[in-house]
Amino acid sequence: xxxxxxxxxxxxxxxxxxxxxxxxxxxxxxxxxxxxxxxxxxxxxxxxxxxxxxxxxxxxxxxxxxxxxxxxxxxxxxxxxxxxxxxxxxxxxxxxxxxxxxxxxxxxxxxxxxxxxxxxxxxxxxxxxxxxxxxxxxxxxxxxxxxxxxxxxxxxxxxxxxxxxxxxxxxxxxxxxxxxxxxxxxxxxxxxxxxxxxxxxxxxxxxxxxxxxxxxxxxxxxxxxxxxxxxxxxxxxxxxxxxxxxxxxxxxxxxxxxxxxxxxxxxxxxxxxxxxx
Numbered sequence: 001x002x003x004x005x006x007x008x009x010x011x012x013x014x015x016x017x018x019x020x021x022x023x024x025x026x027x028x029x030x031x032x033x034x035x036x037x038x039x040x041x042x043x044x045x046x047x048x049x050x051x052x053x054x055x056x057x058x059x060x061x062x063x064x065x066x067x068x069x070x071x072x073x074x075x076x077x078x079x080x081x082x083x084x085x086x087x088x089x090x091x092x093x094x095x096x097x098x099x100x101x102x103x104x105x106x107x108x109x110x111x112x113x114x115x116x117x118x119x120x121x122x123x124x125x126x127x128x129x130x131x132x133x134x135x136x137x138x139x140x141x142x143x144x145x146x147x148x149x150x151x152x153x154x155x156x157x158x159x160x161x162x163x164x165x166x167x168x169x170x171x172x173x174x175x176x177x178x179x180x181x182x183x184x185x186x187x188x189x190x191x192x193x194x195x196x197x198x199x200x201x202x203x204x205x206x207x208x209x210x211x212x213x214x215x216x217x218x219x220x221x222x223x224x225x226x227x228x229x230x231x232x233x234x235x236x237x238x239x240x241x242x243x244x245x246x247x248x249x250x251x252x253x254x255x256x257x258x259x260x261x262x263x264x265x266x267x268x269x270x271x272x273x274x275x276x277x
Contacts, residue, residue: 002225016054034246038118053104059095068114072106088137096128098277196243
């Protein structure tokens with residue numbers, strides 16, 4: 001049975017043009033969880049917190065994954081790709097060798113809530129061509145289990161065979177959004193060789209036989225194990241569960257670039273300044 005190795009709360013941070021958010025992975029208490037480099041959580045109904053958005057900025061060497069729970073976000077890049085992510089939608093962008101993109105709220109008021117996850121790429125795939133995988137909430141399969149448990153599957157395959165539309169064999173991620181009514185239990189096998197975590201959107205819940213309690217906005221890093229068991233108490237619960245294959249490679253960061261060496265980071269900055277993105 002899976003148990004918890006670490007419980008983390010996000011630390012306040014700003015990104016883009018001053019967007020207020022909570023950094024959960026990518027902070028001193030949890031610098032990374034291979035292959036996951038960063039997890040930012042944004043949730044605000046105050047437009048001043050988010051309206052400035054994320055103006056054009058570059059990326060190289062990894063993937064950015066935007067999952068929007070509420071609101072609308074327009075994205076646009078320097079290769080002519082443009083679209084809008086709406087509530088329940090996912091954008092899985094492989095930055096590869098380099099792209100410049102922006103993400104700007106498509107709303108003037110109301111709640112904007114979601115996640116941005118950074119997923120590393122293997123060294124031999126860091127300079128691949130940029131690609132997108134985008135799916136609306138209607139395109140994400142929802143698995144309904146006993147007790148009105150709902151599991152939205154973004155990527156990977158559940159134990160009952162539901163497969164998410166995003167495909168990424170390099171890190172083989174499993175990304176689930178689970179809604180658990182009060183007094184219910186959710187059980188899901190996990191690959192014991194993968195790193196995994198859960199993040200509580202709405203809680204509380206308990207994990208495993210020992211009943212470790214997790215509250216809203218807490219992330220739990222899971223110890224390697226073969227099965228995740230979580231239970232709700234007297235409230236409805238919602239959480240995301242994410243797992244992936246570790247790359248076990250050197251990681252060198254430089255702002256919006258993630259490579260394997262300092263020289264590659266320096267080259268990324270030189271290429272960006274030289275207009276090669």
